[in-house]
Amino acid sequence: MEEKVIQFMNVTGASQRDARRYLEQYNRRVDHAIDAFYNQPLSGRREPAGPSTSKLNQLFEVYKDPDGDDITVDGTIKLCEDLGVDPEDVVLLAVAYELKSPSMGTWERKGWVDGWKGIGCDAIATMKTALLRLRDRLGSDAHYFQQVYNYTFEFSRPPGQRSLGIDMAQAFWQLLIPFGLQGGALSHIVSPPTRDGEDTRMMEDEEGWRDEYTQWWFDFLQKKGVKGVSKDVWQMFLEFVRSIDFKFEKYDLEAAWPSTIDDFVEYARERLAKET
Template sequence: MSFIRNSSQDDKTKLLMDFTNTSQKEAQRLLRHSNWDVNSALNLYYEQASTKKPSNKPKASSSQTKAIQEIFNKYEDPDKKGWITVDGTMELCQDLGIDPTQLDFLLLSYHLGSKHMGEFSRQEFVEACLSLHCDSVAKLKHALTNDFQNNLKDVNYFRNIYNYAFLFGRQTGQKNLALDAAVELWKLLLAGRYDRLDQWITFLEEKHRKAISRDTWTLFLDFATQPNFDIDTHDAEGAWPILIDEFVEYLKNTSSNNISNSISSNST
């Protein structure tokens, strides 16, 4: 999307507002902090959004706080105080009856404020459980299997989970998301939601074979959920990442090849 770098500040502000549905003032603030680079501002917007708490810090009784602290203590890494790490996370998943490779774990991590896969800090864990009114593993399991899953029907909630997944899946210190991680996350999030998902994954594995940028990850959801999509009317001059435009060309070529093969088969 090289046109972004050549556009004026007003154009960049409007573009960011369109992407994020934020105010002009907020868009300009993000751009200023990102040296007027739209992609960096977009990253900053979603990184800040992913760490925002759904409500003000809850008031809780000392007994609730103590109960949550005790939950954390059960899973805390004895060699890394203040953190639940991989072993404790696996034990927590077992007690919750969930598979750490499935969507439930992504939802749990989002609500408990995990910044890195398989790790939870004490402060964020306790504050999240207080906000969720979950002072026992049983209550946390109920919220996970009922509230969180039901919330996926809400478009805005789903987008928050989707955007969080990019941050969650990245390796520490990496800007982009490894292709294999992106593929697994897309399977978790978009299976049953996007009927061309298998073609998208095949295209990436055959033609791209590189890490996925934040820009591509974010805008692919808009691409995949647009109503009445038609490959013949796709606007290649629009604000789509180049990789998505290349995918549309791949679909066109695949469709043409299928028609040609069908004609050849019928003629014989």
């Protein structure tokens, strides 16, 4: 308990008394207690000062390219080392969204300061804790997952290009889709009734997208010779993953799905037939 109290105090700057109160209220879960400290203050506690712009600017200088105005790849690698996170960790996509990263491995000063202040951090210690919260939110919050997912296309697309290269798209899908399925952000959703009033809502125990279908999607794209992924396909694929049943039976070919997804459904149906 004492170690957790010290950790809580170091991150939040709270008194020992407040640290114990929060930890006891949240079953000694340091991450939950810290999150509550910033979002659900206990009565009688003095509100802490917000994150310091000055500290964030100083921290930005630590990682900034010495010959430029931004943090670039080398600074990003050093930042990841200090945060104790792999540069390819999915949580960094949430950080990129929050800090409005203009491109992969690049961080601008305004986005850095505004983003970390919005998250509630101005030091590496609090950033480490924030990554725990962001990871949990990304995995479990469907709306937040969609925001990060859509932003990923924007910040990873090469300048001047309308589509995302297939290798890059697959790399991000491989990070995001399994993570969202595991955490619940991509839980199977209920379909609305049809136009003629027939109730086609799925039963709660009906299965949706399976992990292996992500690889099927990759196999299909390779077979089709797809070189790039448009914004429309990128965004609609997320809706497709959340709504399709595991047998691909309830797919509406008359709906406004991209033709690439139409073709994949036929591919998946044929593959299912061969495997059953």
